[in-house]
Amino acid sequence: MTIVVNGGAGSLPDIFARPLGDRLSAALGQPVVIDNRPGAGGMVAMQQVKNAAKDGHTLAVVTNAHMVWNPYVFPKLTYDPATDLMAVSPISVIPMALVVNPKVPAQTTAELFALAKKAPGTLNYASSGNGSPPHVLFEMLREQAGADIVHVPFKTGTDALTSVVAGDTQIYLAGTSLVEPMAKEGRLRVLAVSPKVTAPTFASAPTLQSQGFDGYESAVWLGLVATAGTPPAVVQRLNDEVGKALKDPAMRQAMLAHGALPYHASPAAFAQRIAAERATWGPAIRRLGIQPN
Structure with missing residues (x-):
């Protein structure tokens, strides 16, 4: 086989x-x-x-x-x-986590999208390429929020992660296992997860569903x-x-x-x-x- x-x-x-x-x-x-x-x-x-x-x-x-x-x-x-x-x-x-660079002045998804609406096109998000899960899922999220956020595609998830940690890009919706080490060290801020994750790094994060976003129960x-x-x-x-x-x-x-x-x-x-x-x-x-x- x-x-x-x-x-x-x-x-x-x-x-x-x-x-x-x-x-x-x-x-x-x-x-x-x-x-x-x-x-x-x-x-x-x-x-x-x-x-x-x-x-x-x-x-x-x-x-x-x-x-x-x-x-x-x-x-x-x-x-x-x-x-x-x-x-x-x-x-x-594969549970996903919505994370931001700590310099982004948002503690919640509501604050993030309010910030994006206040200054359309000034925030950007990373993905592991056009059509990848982080791209498609965040585009759906952005559309539901009615926010204008610029997409920056990379070749791999690791490249995208590196860019957000460095502050070259600001937002990433990615697998919890990929972002957990950086989130645990405080180099990324977790705003939401989907579905609920019990690992200590994500345990206090609300789900995207609870924040009013549809289609993320098991994204x-x-x-x-x-x-x-x-x-x-x-x-x-x-x-x-x-x-x-x-x-x-x-x-x-x-x-x-x-x-x-x-x-x-x-x-x-x-x-x-x-x-x-x-x-x-x-x-x-x-x-x-x-x-x-």
């Missing part, structure tokens, strides 16, 4: 794919290879699964971006997530997909084994240590979630005019 990862070795999808692959290998009695295929907004990785045999032997780790957002971001997407890929199982939810997720047309019995067996793997204490602890919340559901429930998110996010992304780098 092969699990294709749109990310390099050491990326968050890769970190989760490897122990999951080990457990699937043991359960299914066959080797599982992790194939890292970063780049092109996930198109390289998704095409590999799209063109694979319909037997469940080639899977891919996906996020909202691959299954929900990309059709509305990339004008020439080389795969159709609705017809070329099949939902197998979600793996985790970013990871999951597994197979080639469309894979037999339902094969998909169900894979889903069952993923569910067992996510109950493994060592696997759960590894995910929690990287700021992820284990999340399992049936193939049908996962597919329904993806379809519902397309209906919600697709029109918004088109309206906002989000385009790739």
